[in-house]
Amino acid sequence: xxxxxxxxxxxxxxxxxxxxxxxxxxxxxxxxxxxxxxxxxxxxxxxxxxxxxxxxxxxxxxxxxxxxxxxxxxxxxxxxxxxxxxxxxxxxxxxxxxxxxxxxxxxxxxxxxxxxxxxxxxxxxxxxxxxxxxxxxxxxxxxxxxxxxxxxxxxxxxxxxxxxxxxxxxxxxxxxxxxxxxxxxxxxxxxxxxxxxxxxxxxxxxxxxxxxxxxxxxxxxxxxxxxxxxxxxxxxxxxxxxxxxxxxxxxxxxxxxxxxxxxxxxxxxxxxxxxxxxxxxxxxxxxxxxxxxxxxxx
Ligand code: GUN
Numbered sequence: 001x002x003x004x005x006x007x008x009x010x011x012x013x014x015x016x017x018x019x020x021x022x023x024x025x026x027x028x029x030x031x032x033x034x035x036x037x038x039x040x041x042x043x044x045x046x047x048x049x050x051x052x053x054x055x056x057x058x059x060x061x062x063x064x065x066x067x068x069x070x071x072x073x074x075x076x077x078x079x080x081x082x083x084x085x086x087x088x089x090x091x092x093x094x095x096x097x098x099x100x101x102x103x104x105x106x107x108x109x110x111x112x113x114x115x116x117x118x119x120x121x122x123x124x125x126x127x128x129x130x131x132x133x134x135x136x137x138x139x140x141x142x143x144x145x146x147x148x149x150x151x152x153x154x155x156x157x158x159x160x161x162x163x164x165x166x167x168x169x170x171x172x173x174x175x176x177x178x179x180x181x182x183x184x185x186x187x188x189x190x191x192x193x194x195x196x197x198x199x200x201x202x203x204x205x206x207x208x209x210x211x212x213x214x215x216x217x218x219x220x221x222x223x224x225x226x227x228x229x230x231x232x233x234x235x236x237x238x239x240x241x242x243x244x245x246x247x248x249x250x251x252x253x254x255x256x257x258x259x260x261x262x263x264x265x266x267x268x269x270x271x272x273x274x275x276x277x278x279x280x281x282x283x284x285x286x287x288x289x290x291x292x293x294x295x296x297x298x
Pocket of ligand 1: 050096097100121275
């Protein structure tokens with residue numbers, strides 16, 4: 001039987017609607033309008049598209065947008081100065097520095113300079129530590145999106161065998177921490193894991209976040225499992241008689257996997273749209289925290 005498709009577009013639209021409502025209430029009842037500053041350095045075309053989409057979503061949700069575009073050759077010191085100004089600006093509740101940054105800038109140094117309470121990407125080491133310690137803080141948006149998609153299928157993740165493939169600070173590690181906080185039994189697999197297919201085969205919940213096009217095959221998946229595919233890989237078009245256009249694929253061989261899994265996210269239209277929705281949610285939470293208000297339960 002073919003798997004249930006976990007529709008990230010619908011689930012993210014629902015979340016964005018709820019954030020918009022909460023932002024409206026915050027403005028009406030407290031006169032507060034959460035603000036997000038997105039900092040883009042240089043002209044990386046993928047980054048420009050991301051930033052444009054983020055800004056549009058921010059405005060649509062009723063948040064204030066404070067976008068900053070700096071030239072490719074900006075110095076690290078100049079970028080640090082801008083972070084300092086944004087940290088001090090009360091209207092700015094969230095700061096996101098779009099990655100990657102040009103080679104003259106140390107991204108770790110920039111992330112560490114952001115006020116952890118405004119770190120809506122959840123990349124600051126203090127927020128990573130808070131997440132690992134089970135303390136309240138801001139968690140990375142894609143990881144939050146993955147867990148929300150899993151919870152759209154399972155009312156509780158407690159006791160599930162979860163396997164996360166990939167150990168990045170942006171997705172793999174925080175997803176594993178969030179699943180642990182949901183009481184799943186979590187394994188983190190990676191490029192050095194021995195016999196990856198048999199590790200995957202025990203997963204009730206499989207999160208693929210290693211950035212390898214279609215690496216997880218249908219035969220690796222436990223029948224009925226929930227599969228969350230974080231990969232966004234652009235595959236070049238094939239030449240020859242049956243020429244194919246370039247296409248976007250995930251880290252999971254979708255055509256095979258959907259015949260075995262119980263539920264699966266498509267690529268595109270699965271995890272991708274959740275990231276921006278969770279960024280809006282993090283900005284709302286940051287604004288509430290900074291003003292001594294409880295975070296709305298969304
Ligand atoms: N570049 C690609 N994805 C992201 C993201 O989620 N946050 C930041 N800051 N940069 C990115």
